Amino acid sequence: MAHKILIVDDDRDFVEISRATLESKGYQVVPAYDGKEGLEKALKENPDLIVLDVMMATQTEGLEVARQMRKNESLKRTPIVMVTAIREKMDISSKIGSDKNWLPVTEFIEKPFPPHKLLKKIDQLLSRKK
């Protein structure tokens, strides 16, 4: 059965490009366009992996969504790939992604990135999950 990937991002272009790339490789993609919808779909769809943007309605919405997801037993171990332009824009040290209590995500990918980079990361994380 195809792995299910939830993509949460208010940037519709990013969602569509990622969706096309992932679906062409056999993944099933569930899109969500804000944090609330993302959280609801994460609980309902039980995805194998979540791609989550940081800046949506607020500059830090993705951080709170990730924390809320981790509070749910079914999502505690689901890999979350956080995609953001924050680090590049704000020159933040790599320390920021290393504290799992504050930022409970599995990986960081800095925007902008080519679609195959996301695909490669997802392949890696899901093969590790097996």
Place this chain on the structure above:
Amino acid sequence: MRENIPENAAVRLSLCLRHLRKMKKDKVVSSEELAEFIRTSGARVRKDLSFFGQFGTTGKGYVVGELEETISKILGLDQVWTIALVGAGKLGMALLEYSGFKESGFHIRIAFDVDQSKIGKKLMGVPVYHPYQMPEKIRQQKINMGIIAVPAEAAQESADLLIISGIRAILNFASATLIVPSYVKLMQVDLTSRLEIMAYFLSHTQEEKILMKRPK
């Protein structure tokens, strides 16, 4: 010099410094005298200072001016610390109006608030910006610390914004338990919680005991 000293020792040194500032610079003060001011023992004061080396003259004490300078250096108060205030409501305004911060080297340089009537204006000489400008303004102004004085429901977002802006020390006045990375120093000032502790104390202490402890 030791870098990691007990937090209580830093608090006691800060209290000592407050008293030293009121004294004549050339006076000699003993550890016992200082201890009396901050309600501890002379041995404790000597031990706190010993974390940082040898000071004073055995049996005589410390020259006030010299000790004041030394403690200021230990606490990092020989430099100006710049602060960003998040929340310019009633509490935030009270903090902006308090002159004691500046006297101790803490300067609130910028403030952030969502209130459109405040954004773009100066309050007590401090410019107010929208919180979304935080990363940019904090970097421009080389801000060291953040103070959160917003309602509880906005506190975590404020902390997150301060952290992604590069702030590593936060003083939180909001009644909210915040999650911060381990490398960020978070200090909580929860006035309601303090009052609740006092209420608990009064509720569980016999009236006679309270009366006995009241000053005559």
